[in-house]
Amino acid sequence: MRRPHPRLLAPAVALFLATACGGEHAGTSGGPGAAVPAPRATVTDPPVDGVRITSVTIPSASPTPSASPGSVHADRLPGDSGVSAAYQVSNDGDEAMTYTVIFAFTTDTGAVMGNKKLTVRGVAPGRSKNGTVGLGVLTPGASPVTRVKIEQVTKVPADEAPDKTGACPSSGVRLWADDGDAAMGLRVVGLHLQNCGERDYSLDGYPELSLLDEDHRPVDGIRVLHGGAAVAMGTGYDEPPAPLTLKPGETALSGLIWRNTTLAGSTAVNVPYVRVLAKPGADPVIVTPELDLGTTGRLGVGAWKRADG
Known part of the structure; x- marks a missing residue:
């Protein structure tokens, strides 16, 4: 049970997605039947508590297989949605901080199809850390994901951050x-x-x-x-x-x-x-x-x- 804190909920961060940058079709690179890279859209929305999404990747429809006998095209792992978001965490404070971020993967209407929670540890003052978060497997029957938003950010001083699985603290x-x-x-x-x-x-x-x-x-x-x-x-x-x-x-x-x-x-x-x-x-x-x-x-x-x- 996780109850998003009302004052920590980030405003919806609407992101540009695949249909706006769709223009790529099977065979535009690498010859007929080649896999087409998933469209990636740059995001310019302002950060939320030091966290911002820099780009999103939403796969378009699966490439059309070549009609040529014996041709092969690359596929994602079975069930993997291929949806991901690149993010940046920046610390403008005066002490190292550990950030926990919940990303929501939604439809055009805002219905959440999946959440991903991740922790970015030990971001030094004045420094940034970059990474990518993927949706992974989409529940069968779920509506297509077309947007990604930052749903919640919490942050604590790095030397007071809980860590369930990391190295044992000096306290033992x-x-x-x-x-x-x-x-x-x-x-x-x-x-x-x-x-x-x-x-x-x-x-x-x-x-x-x-x-x-x-x-x-x-x-x-x-x-x-x-x-x-x-x-x-x-x-x-x-x-x-x-x-x-x-x-x-x-x-x-x-x-x-x-x-x-x-x-x-x-x-x-x-x-x-x-x-x-x-x-x-x-x-x-x-x-x-x-x-x-x-x-x-x-x-x-x-x-x-x-x-x-």
Whole structure:
């Protein structure tokens, strides 16, 4: 479950696509029956939080096979849509940042046929990184994709970015948030901590949380309550804290629990970032659970417990 934060949603970035640059036909290069490169269109839309799409590639109709016996033409991998977008991530700040970007692949009418999420790590101040994101396999029966847009951008200081699979941090532990779950206004997002080091790692209590706005400034007026039962029963995070020692490779679990109830006439509160300390003195990690707290003013946090399995 991923809830795009209202103030982080990028305006729709309409991109020029294949029909506007279609003019290529099978056989225009390489002789009859040769594969035709997919049309690529340059994009000049302004960046969204430092991220911009520089070009898009939308394949035209499949090349017509040559009528000559024995001729061969190249095809994409079976099922691969061939749709892709080249992007650039630029950091105009004064510290290295890690960016997470969601790209939406849509029809002309804006219907989303697929999303791709990627993370670009450690973009140095004043520097840029380029890359390409592909749609991959399009669901059978889906409408043709004709546009690509930046749907969401989040960014955190590189030295506080979560990393589920990269090199083990100097702290000896990895910490990250999952995509969570939602049911009838109740939100639950898991916090995972893995001992990736070579020594035992001890926990006893609750993660320490700081709520941050989109500029990473503190958000006031929200009570952080210990235990899931402070918000709702039966979330799995009701147990009191107990000492816990993780051997190398073992994982602990906590959780963020809230409701998105909004009272009429009141202003809803949304918190895109949460800085997490696994225990006092631990290295901070900023996760992006996108807390849509409504007007409740409450966030529950579970005590660390050993993860199942």
